[in-house]
Amino acid sequence: MIADHKIRLAVFSDAPAISRMSRDYIERGLGWDWTPTRVLKSIRDRSTNVAVVREGTNLLGFGIMKYNDDTAHLHLLAVQQLRRRKGMGAALLNWLEASARTAGIEKIRVEARTTNEAARAFYRSRNYREIERLAGYYRGVEDAVRMEKRLWADGYSGLVAE
Numbered sequence: 180m181i182a183d184h185k186i187r188l189a190v191f192s193d194a195p196a197i198s199r200m201s202r203d204y205i206e207r208g209l210g211w212d213w214t215p216t217r218v219l220k221s222i223r224d225r226s227t228n229v230a231v232v233r234e235g236t237n238l239l240g241f242g243i244m245k246y247n248d249d250t251a252h253l254h255l256l257a258v259q260q261l262r263r264r265k266g267m268g269a270a271l272l273n274w275l276e277a278s279a280r281t282a283g284i285e286k287i288r289v290e291a292r293t294t295n296e297a298a299r300a301f302y303r304s305r306n307y308r309e310i311e312r313l314a315g316y317y318r319g320v321e322d323a324v325r326m327e328k329r330l331w332a333d334g335y336s337g338l339v340a341e
């Protein structure tokens with residue numbers, strides 16, 4: 180199922196649809212930080228990958244990951260509501276994680292609202308551990324849970340293969 184999703188790097192024209200999905204599925208009730216302009220900056224940023232799945236002109240899912248020296252940060256990940264539970268979120272995450280592994284990055288971090296049970300279950304299923312709770316992380320009004328995945332266990336032979 181995962182292999183069925185055609186994932187590619189976003190182009191500039193993807194920015195408005197990505198931004199709308201962020202507003203509606205991720206930032207709901209918290210304002211709108213990921214405006215089209217901010218998404219465009221990520222698409223242009225050489226240390227960030229913006230991955231998308233499209234069907235014709237319709238954006239089905241996307242993920243944005245920023246790669247730093249030893250840690251990558253998953254900023255956003257979303258799949259259209261009617262397309263969920265078909266492996267697309269996992270496929271996008273695998274794709275973004277593969278770039279982190281290639282770059283020798285040690286760990287990936289992501290935050291989600293503590294109330295976002297679906298996302299927490301999703302990341303747990305992808306071997307992310309909940310490492311801390313961040314009070315008021317979202318505009319002082321909602322707590323977050325920070326999750327982390329270590330890509331390397333003990334040296335090269337410990338590379339987590341999925």
Ligand SMILES: CC(C)(COP(=O)(O)OP(=O)(O)OC[C@H]1O[C@@H](n2cnc3c(N)ncnc32)[C@H](O)[C@@H]1OP(=O)(O)O)[C@@H](O)C(=O)NCCC(=O)NCCS
Pocket residue numbers: 204205254255256257258259262263264265266267268269270290291295296297298300301302304
């Ligand atoms: C989180 C999200 C991206 C997952 O995408 P998805 O394509 O539905 O995920 P997958 O189909 O790859 O799911 C993989 C596994 O994660 C777990 N999972 C996913 N959604 C789940 C849910 N609602 N409840 C429980 N477990 C869930 C399951 O173990 C699932 O495997 P299974 O379907 O074989 O049981 C999607 O729910 C979404 O877009 N949510 C809104 C945006 C959001 O909250 N993003 C995260 C914060 S950035």
